[in-house]
Amino acid sequence: MRFWVAQVGVFFCLSLAIAQPAIASAPPIKVCDDVAEWPPFTYRQRGPNGEVQAVVQGFSVDVLRQILSARGRSFQIELLPWLRCLREVESGTVHLALNASANAERAKQFRLSLPYYGTTHSYFYSRRRFPKGLRIQHVDELKRYHLCGVHGYSYAAYGLSNNQIDQGAFKFSQVVAKLHAQRCDVGIEKYEAVAGARLVGPDLLADPDLGHGQIPGLDGGEFHMLISRSHPEGEALHALINQGITQLKESGQMRTLWRRYLPNSPYE
Structure with missing residues (x-):
């Protein structure tokens, strides 16, 4: 209905x-x-x-x-x-x-x-995996890492094909869990969408072990x-x-x- x-x-x-x-x-x-x-x-x-x-x-x-x-x-x-x-x-x-x-x-x-x-193209990582932080200086550097994203999303804006990113997660909270479990190195999502997740579920950015940064070399969406x-x-x-x-x-x-x-x- x-x-x-x-x-x-x-x-x-x-x-x-x-x-x-x-x-x-x-x-x-x-x-x-x-x-x-x-x-x-x-x-x-x-x-x-x-x-x-x-x-x-x-x-x-x-x-x-x-x-x-x-x-x-x-x-x-x-x-x-x-x-x-x-x-x-x-x-x-x-x-x-x-x-x-x-x-x-x-x-x-x-x-x-x-x-x-507009939105901000961002990368996310686990401080358990990268205790000294992770700095990505250009979008092309993403290809050095095992990447995670959300099922059905397009990552063409990052210069990535579907076979270059693990899209087994159905929401970004599952990507965060995979980062902490070291099943991938870096998650990709718009910062504003991750910040907004607190309105319908857990506040992902309140996790002290979750780091993030803006992906350089990309215009804001x-x-x-x-x-x-x-x-x-x-x-x-x-x-x-x-x-x-x-x-x-x-x-x-x-x-x-x-x-x-x-x-x-x-x-x-």
């Missing part, structure tokens, strides 16, 4: 509405993202005992709420298998998807918003919203989203939202 979780805009700000693309009063904007979750960007709220709840929250949800509620719009978000989410946006069944990297194919299929956040080219509102919604992202950045509100979820990021 599919559950739509309404995130309702509660106010209309005239100062932000000036010169906005006109979108008449309409049903809520339909939004999707990956059912696998992507904390701190999109994830299901946890109860006091860690039980998964229906409410979807996160940095990206807050950004979208700020943009739409200031323009008198509400939205509903559903977490789907990622490929299905993309298909529904492409067909126009859903207005937009959150948390997507850009490539040439997606630029043809969707209207890409301006980037609204930028993420966008993907807006449907097929939906009748797509063009106007694209303009509205881009204007909202620009205003949030210029006003400093985007940074405030970011720090709510990642207050101590060393790579901001």
Whole structure:
């Protein structure tokens, strides 16, 4: 069964509405993202005992709420298998998807918003294996080590093929366990995703035996919203989203939202 979780805009700000693309009063904007979750960007709220709840929250949800509620719009978000989410946006069944990297194919299929956040390509290691620390000075040095990653993830950005990285883990906490067991030397993941894991499970970065560093030689990964080219509102919604992202950045509100979820990021 599919559950739509309404995130309702509660106010209309005239100062932000000036010169906005006109979108008449309409049903809520339909939004999707990956059912696998992507904390701190999109994830299901946890109860006091860690039980998964229906409410979807996160940095990206807050950004979208700020943009739409200031323009008198509400939205509903559903977490789907990622490929299905993309298909529904492409067909126009859903207005937009959150948390997507850009490539040439997606630029043809969707209207890409301006980037609204970036991530830090990072390496992780066990201090039990490297008690004096581990310094990687260039991305090409990764190939010297036995590498671990997460099943199904792409590591092409690091110049690695699937046969160069052990992808037996299904989540990064399992990669950390393999590092400590010395079943691999280095784990690869975006710093922000590892920091956000504390919102749905153990705080991996609180482990004193887990070291990490930024991988030099790689640009930070930028993420966008993907807006449907097929939906009748797509063009106007694209303009509205881009204007909202620009205003949030210029006003400093985007940074405030970011720090709510990642207050101590060393790579901001």
